[in-house]
Amino acid sequence: MARIELVLGDITEQHVDVVVNAANSSLLGGGGVDGAIHRKGGPDVLAACRKLRAGHYGRGLGTGQAVATTAGRLPATWVVHTVGPVWSAAEDRSALLADCHRNSLRVAADLGARTVAFPAISTGIYRWPVESAARVALTTVAATDLPEIATVRFVLFDRATYDVFDVVASEVV
Numbered sequence: 283m284a285r286i287e288l289v290l291g292d293i294t295e296q297h298v299d300v301v302v303n304a305a306n307s308s309l310l311g312g313g314g315v316d317g318a319i320h321r322k323g324g325p326d327v328l329a330a331c332r333k334l335r336a337g338h339y340g341r342g343l344g345t346g347q348a349v350a351t352t353a354g355r356l357p358a359t360w361v362v363h364t365v366g367p368v369w370s371a372a373e374d375r376s377a378l379l380a381d382c383h384r385n386s387l388r389v390a391a392d393l394g395a396r397t398v399a400f401p402a403i404s405t406g407i408y409r410w411p412v413e414s415a416a417r418v419a420l421t422t423v424a425a426t427d428l429p430e431i432a433t434v435r436f437v438l439f440d441r442a443t444y445d446v447f448d449v450v451a452s453e454v455v
């Protein structure tokens with residue numbers, strides 16, 4: 283099993299092989315993590331995303347799927363873009379949130395990545411409650427055994443989110 287780390291910080295500053303982007307199905311940018319990755323990664327990231335849209339992903343990236351591009355000017359080597367589910371109180375979409383994590387790790391392993399950094403997918407603009415998202419993210423990563431991946435780092439942007447991940451990690455990992 284990969285070592286799981288929690289850090290308080292900015293995902294665009296991580297020196298890892300892969301940073302995971304909390305993207306949307308257009309792959310063409312947005313706010314939050316997505317905006318920061320495109321801003322700091324620069325035009326090569328957007329160009330690679332446009333190429334994906336012109337090819338296999340003409341209809342966009344489905345919720346729970348993952349695909350890689352260059353990381354452009356980021357310190358990471360690759361960005362793996364995934365689309366989290368929008369929170370719904372009426373419908374349990376946890377399986378899709380788990381898919382995001384599992385599929386991102388598989389794409390990273392196929393690239394030969396050893397270190398992968400995730401943000402708290404779906405907990406911002408997509409409004410997923412942090413404790414529930416942390417439980418899905420941490421249990422899924424802990425259960426996804428890919429020998430290539432040595433370290434998975436959750437990069438939490440604020441202290442409150444970090445503290446919730448820390449409590450959940452002590453229960454499930």
Ligand code: AR6
Nearest residue numbers: 292293304306312313314315316318404405406407408439
């Ligand atoms: N580093 C680490 N975490 C961050 C950063 C950062 N630089 N910036 C924000 N966060 P969000 P979502 C935290 O909204 O909920 C975009 O428009 C943030 O505080 O980035 O999956 C996409 O294009 C929150 O805890 O992702 C989609 O349309 C977490 O990262 C939509 O937002 C996720 O927040 C995706 O929404």
